[in-house]
Each structure stands twice: as structure tokens, then as C-alpha cells.
Amino acid sequence: MSRPEQTADPGADPTTGVTDGPEPVEGSEPTETSPGEAPPRRRRWRRVVLISLLVLVLVGAGGVVAGGLYLRSVESDIERVDAFQGVPEESRPQPVVTGAMNIMILGSDSRDPEKTSGSRTDTIILAHLPKDRSSVQLISIPRDTWVAVPKSKDGNHGGRDAKVNAAYAWGGVPLMVQTVESFTKVRVDHVALIDFAGFKEIIDALGGVDINSEKSFTSIHPPFRTFKQGVQRMNGEAALDYSRQRKQFADGDFARIRHQQQVIRAIIDKVSSGGIITNPGKLNSFLQATSGSVSVDKGLSLLDMATQLRDIRGGNMMFLTSPTKGTGQVGSESVVFADTTRVKSFYEAVRRDSVSEIVSAGKK
DSSP, rough: OOOSSSOOOOOOOTEEEEEEEEOOOOOOOOOOOTTTHHHHHHOOOOOOOOHHHHHHSSOOOOOGGGGGGHHHHHHSEEEEEEETTTGGGGGGGGOSHHHOOOOEEEEEOOTTTTTSSSSSEEEEEEEEEEESSSOOEEEOTTBBEEEEOOOOSSSSOOSSSEEHHHHHHHHHHHHHHHHHHHOOOOOOOEEEEEGGGHHHHHHHTOOOOOEEESSSSESTTTTOOOOOOOOEEEEEHHHHHHOOOOTTTTTTTTHHHHHHHHHHHHHHHHHHHHTTTOHHHHHHHTSSOOOSSSSEETOOHHHHHHHHHHOGGGGEEEEEEEOOEEEEEETTTTEEEEHHHHHHHHHHHHHTTTTTHHHHHHHO
16 A cells, blocks of 8 residues: 555645644545555555554554554564663662553654764653553653763673763663663663654654644754744644754753654644544554564563553643753763752652652653
């Protein structure tokens, strides 16, 4: 099956992909293709499918249990990583509440114009799933947070303070698990890795998403789009561009985190309200193939997650940011300093699965 021919809001400026306000846009149905269709086109659709699944299942839209048979067939082709290889069990935090779950989502943006290295993670989210599965708290840890990074398995790196995302460059997913667990004292139960650049195809397949910009500003990347203050419909390219912007904002990378959170929430709201989940035909089209853009740990079952999160929607998701004191310099590096006092109480609430305390501490 090919990806939908409609790739953006029909009323959008063809140069910017942005319209002044939300117009109802339905994602068009995929059309049949000939057996000889070009492989790159199929690969793009596979990327859409798996990242869609990850959004649906890990970020909280839920409801895909109706597509269980499709999900089983897709799940068998997902790349698996040994996320906990070499992580000493004796050094790991122990679970406090049976049934609660914490998933570390590591995201990169492989097409970010500012990207200078492919070895560090751009986005670190700790998703807390309470025991009763009535909500999801998604906690962004700024990538420049200055933390203690344990020694890497080869002994050549770590064992000192550094930016949290350096752990991935030095020791891959296992060292990232160790670093986040050491910083938060929260046990990481599962890990997922995604390429957020693939969200472009998701958004275009949905016919665009509605984003509420906090102010008017111009992108620093070609074609230098202007984003107006207020709600506007964005196609995939525009939304991805919006999610990358930070230099026009006084709080820099914190603005980038807010923009990423807005785009993720907009995707979830569009998927959960657009009839895809409840329409077998659309769901069938949405879950056709596999993708190399998503990896999960060996023990994570997307079907189980879909079943457990079937009642989650945008309204019972909370986006939070790990407590910080702001930014500063360590030597030549610009870093984010954690508010160690608030960090301790905040993540203690996560460990105890106290949702009210997590939300309260996250808003201070």
C-alpha cells in the first residue's frame, strides 16, 4: 500500500506548510499500487506505521486493541535492542509499587539541520504508567542536564559528570539506562528509540496538526517560515521545523522541549479523534508494514501496551519537565543544572506511583 497522496492541508501555503487556523482535514485513504512500486515509497510508509504505533502505544493514545491481529504481525518485525546488557542488577533501583511501569523513550532527529553528530540523543522522556493505567506522565529530561555518568562498559568513558546525553555516545542504551536510573533513582522497565524526523510522514498522513504558538517568530532554517502567534494548521515539514526552534526564545532548549511536547500531543489528539482507531478500514491501512525507524527492548510487547493503555487519550496525559535551576557554564560547555532538592522529591513521587504528587511537584 502506498502512503496517502494527500500530504498536507489543502489550504496551507505550499512554501511554508502553515495555515492561519485549524480547518477540518481528513487524512485520505491509501490507494492501491502496482506490484512494481518503488521500494523507497514503501519504506516511507513502513516508517509511518511503526512510528504511529509508538505514538499510539507508548505516548498514550491507546485504543489500538481493535487492531491486535495487525499489531502482532507488525510487532514481529520491530528491531529489538538489548537495552540492559551489562547493567549490574545490584546497582539498579528496585521497584517500589508492583504494576507501575517506567519507559525511557530516546528520540533523535536525524534530519535536524543543526545536527553535528548522530551519536547523541536529542530527546529523553521518562514515561510513567501508573499501576491503574488511568493516565500517563511524560517527563522530559533536558539533554544538556549535568549529571553523574557511570563508567562505560569498556572503561574508556564516563565515571564523571557530563551532559546526560553523553551517556548514549559513550555506552549506548545500557549506559543511558544506568545514567537515568542513577540520576532519578527510578527503575527503567522498558526502552524505546525513535527517530522524530519520521513524524513528518505521520503528520502528513493525518492531514496536518493544529499547534498553538506562544508567540510569532521566524524559523532559523530554510525556507525561514513565519509562525504566527496562536493556533495554526501545520503540515509535516512545518511541524518538524517548529519543534526544532529554540534560539529565538529566552529559555533556549526548554522552548524546544515545549515545542516537541506540543507536536506529540497534537499527533495524539488527531489520531485519537480522527476516526483511525475506531475505523477498521483506516486502521488496517495504518498498520500495513514494518519500519527501521523504531527500536524497542527485547521484553516490550506493543500489543500488551496497547491493551493496557486502551483508555488513554490526550486529556489524561501530562507533559512535565525534570526540575532544573536553569542554565549555566561548566568549562566551555553550556549545561542545564538540575534542582537536586526538587529532583529528589519529584522522582520519589514517581517511585511511589503518587500521581497527584508527581503533577504537583512538576508544576512548581
